Amino acid sequence: MKPVVGAMQAWSCVVISVFAIVILSILGGLFRSNHHEFVGGTDDPKDGKAVAGTVFTAVIVYAAFLVFCGLQGLLHLRENRRGAIALS
Numbered sequence: 883m884k885p886v887v888g889a890m891q892a893w894s895c896v897v898i899s900v901f902a903i904v905i906l907s908i909l910g911g912l913f914r915s916n917h918h919e920f921v922g923g924t925d926d927p928k929d930g931k932a933v934a935g936t937v938f939t940a941v942i943v944y945a946a947f948l949v950f951c952g953l954q955g956l957l958h959l960r961e962n963r964r965g966a967i968a969l970s
Contacts, residue, residue: 887951893951902944903944903948906938906944907938910934910938911934913931913934914931915930920933
């Protein structure tokens with residue numbers, strides 16, 4: 883199987899996805915617990931659990947990106963170990 887994206891793009895996507903999963907998980911947990919900094923103001927959402935559900939959906943999307951990009955990066959590693967010569 884050949885990689886679809888370049889090696890640099892694959893590993894960059896892995897790093898960005900890991901940071902996004904960590905940050906969004908923390909934000910989702912704070913919204914789920916109705917933390918006063920996130921749901922206590924006049925312009926803030928009233929239903930923190932609904933917002934948390936949306937944030938956790940984004941976490942699942944980033945987890946899918948992490949799996950895809952990680953596999954692409956591993957394909958590049960495997961291709962490089964075989965001694966393949968890239969002509970493009």
